[in-house]
Amino acid sequence: MYCTVCHHVLEEDRIVNEVSFADKGSGGSGVVGKFIRRDIAAGNSEMTDGSAQTLANSRRRLAQIADGLSISENFVDAAQRLYLIALNGGFTSGHSSQVVSAACLYVLCRRSKTEHMLIDFSNALRMNMFVVGNCFLKLLRRFNLDVPIVDPSFYINRFVGALQFGEMRGRVTATALQLMPPA
Numbered sequence: 001m002y003c004t005v006c007h008h009v010l011e012e013d014r015i016v017n018e019v020s021f022a023d024k025g026s027g028g029s030g031v032v033g034k035f036i037r038r039d040i041a042a043g044n045s046e047m048t049d050g051s052a053q054t055l056a057n058s059r060r061r062l063a064q065i066a067d068g069l070s071i072s073e074n075f076v077d078a079a080q081r082l083y084l085i086a087l088n089g090g091f092t093s094g095h096s097s098q099v100v101s102a103a104c105l106y107v108l109c110r111r112s113k114t115e116h117m118l119i120d121f122s123n124a125l126r127m128n129m130f131v132v133g134n135c136f137l138k139l140l141r142r143f144n145l146d147v148p149i150v151d152p153s154f155y156i157n158r159f160v161g162a163l164q165f166g167e168m169r170g171r172v173t174a175t176a177l178q179l180m181p182p183a
Contacts (some may be wrong), residue, residue, distance in 0.1 A: 051139055058083045061101040067123045069116055071105060079104040091142055098125055103136040110147035115158050151178060 020145040030069040062076045062083065082104040086092055092100050118136065122129035140147065156176045165172045 012136055027106065037093070041079050052079070055080075055084065058087075058097060061098055062105060064104055065098075065102055065121065065124055068107075069120055071109065071114070071116065075105060075108050075112070078108050082107060084141065085143065089143065091139065095138075096131075099132055099135045100129065100139070103139045106136055107139065107145060107147060108131070113148065113150075 014183060038111075059080055065071075065072075065077045066073070066079075079101070082161050083092075086100055086104065102125055106116070106121050108117060112117070118133050119129050122132045125132065140143065156173055160169055160173045160176065
């Protein structure tokens with residue numbers, strides 16, 4: 001179970017101490033649930049099946065992307081939780097792990113209304129923006145995530161600063177904001 005607002009994992013792999021069966025459409029029945037290896041069920045937190053390596057790799061990828069875009073470590077932690085949800089939900093199969101990592105980070109940037117744009121992530125990965133955007137949209141739909149719509153005027157300061165207008169920066173910013181349609 002996880003919070004749909006902050007993606008904090010509340011409970012993982014709910015384990016029950018009983019056997020239950022369900023009827024199949026063909027008239028038979030089957031056991032409900034999944035088998036858990038004895039070492040994990042006994043409380044051994046070491047994961048030997050590659051899942052620990054997968055999570056470590058995703059953490060490294062997220063940290064690299066975040067470092068390149070000056071994104072806080074808090075975002076990396078939250079993106080790691082979202083990546084874990086995507087991994088457990090089967091979303092990562094068929095998608096590049098780099099692209100899924102970028103999409104997870106972008107979801108959090110949009111929710112926090114940072115100045116990061118999708119093109120920043122595609123540039124950091126040196127990938128087509130539509131590949132990253134497509135994965136981002138699929139992630140939103142698959143896990144029913146909400147992100148606020150970006151107000152274009154939010155980026156005016158970023159672009160005016162990048163264009164180095166010097167003393168005219170204030171006037172250019174004010175004029176650009178006047179030209180923006182109301183949100």
